[in-house]
Amino acid sequence: MPQQRPPARLLPPLAAAALGALALAGCIPGNRPDPAPAPALDPASPPPAPESAAPDIPPQPPVEVPSAAAPPPFKITAVVPNARESAAGTYKVIAGDTLRRISDRTGAGSEAIARANGLVPPFTIKAGQTLRIPAGRWHRVAAGETGIAIARAYGVEWSRIVAANGLEEPYILRTGQRLMLPSAAEVAAMSVEARAAAFQLDIGDIISGGEPALVAGARPVKPRPAAPGAAPLPPTSAVAAASRFDGRFAWPLTGPILTRFGPYGSGRRSDGINIAVAMDTPIRAAADGVVLYAGTDIAVYGGLILIRHSDKWTTAYGHAGELLVARGQAVKKGQVIARAGESGSAETPQLHFEIRQGRKPVDPVQYLPRRG
Incomplete structure (x- = not known):
């Protein structure tokens, strides 16, 4: 899929010297095995059937953090091979x-x-x-x-x-x-x-x-509430998991599903779902958590935010046109964290949304509420 130039408001890709070549082909990374979806968080409730569109999200007062400056480079401390x-x-x-x-x-x-x-x-x-x-x-x-x-x-x-x-x-x-x-x-x-x-x-x-190694006895830094102009957590500090997580996710926005989880096309697979939206649609956090990453270092996803909800659960939000939170900030379910765009490899405005259990991507539809 040809890569489109991101909107002017999207922060530019970070220094290649820090990250090396990150060019990836296709809208969703491919050539990876198809992982079996993890069981639903509530075993007593059967997983909902896939829907063609996300449910309507009831109106919520926006809790926004204005974008202050470009996110800092995803710094990688120099490693001296000592093996x-x-x-x-x-x-x-x-x-x-x-x-x-x-x-x-x-x-x-x-x-x-x-x-x-x-x-x-x-x-x-x-x-x-x-x-x-x-x-x-x-x-x-x-x-x-x-x-x-x-x-x-x-x-x-x-x-x-x-x-x-x-x-x-x-x-x-x-x-x-x-x-x-x-x-x-x-x-x-x-x-x-x-x-x-x-x-x-x-x-x-x-x-x-992506987290820096800690000295003996040190602990990850506790998340800070998101605030306008707040600086991101320094790359030398590790991000702590959210203090609590109720195991429930909400839809990050409303729109028809363009691409579903799993294999599609010729040998490709999606690690999440892609939802069609209008440009600048608010993207909301799917659950309480702490921002693990906010930047543009993975070219295929453009503007990308990762939110850690617990030691085991993380959500990803890609193709954003504007990022409104920074690494180390605490966010609440329903809080506006970004605005939709067509950054990265997206050819139309959309959101790439993932839920991960550890490293493993699982089908988001199995963990999101049914349509009302």
Whole structure:
């Protein structure tokens, strides 16, 4: 689908030097497996049948945050590759040992050692116990590093590192943590296309790899109420999840559905739904949450906002013509967060809307109210 020039009010794409090549083909990213929709949040209620249009949204007093300035670049802290290979072996626990101390001594990740030995929280070990140490290639995380930056430093997709390390929500890395990477030989044998994939940013990457690593004992920053002219959260601070989430989503706007969730066309698939709207239609938050991302770094989506509702649930709003909130701000269900446009690859004014459980996109229609 040809890419259209965004409206003049949409903030320009961010510095290529910070993000690498992000050009993506098509209106919705393709060539990904079709994930099975997650069960409805309320198992007692059957999922509603797909509708051709979003329901009418009752009038609500707008709670708007005027756009002040362009969102800052999606900064990626420089990562110095420090990966080391370690061989498989065993380790005999001595008094005072912890998994982190054993990790420092053997070079293997503490989480990987726990998995290799069937250890579960609180990861109790005893002096004299023999542990299996897995082989691998390990990167030691430094303060402020993001998963995306680490993946790019080694030329591998962040999703591969997530899978290899069994990372889960809320995907906050810790200083000193060791991440398993593909071996140097495996990376050297990768095709140019495979290596280039490490620089193709997607929504799942931002959700799971966009937050900076925290030092031991530090916590993500609590969200701040959205206010006119408020500065976004610094890229060195991690965004905390919303304090509570009732598990219910609302339609972000009203309009006919152009593209449904799942496979469509010739080999393409949609990770959400696209809703046709008039230019400048208010886009509302589908639930209470905190802004995880607001910017234009994924070319296919143009103006994009991600809202984290809990450690497990995130919503995405793409093709916006104007962004009205910033990273780290708290928003309420029904609050106006953006205005619709035809940015990114959209050829007509529309909203691309996703609901994600962790990294995995699910069918939004199964989680939205039936038409009245």
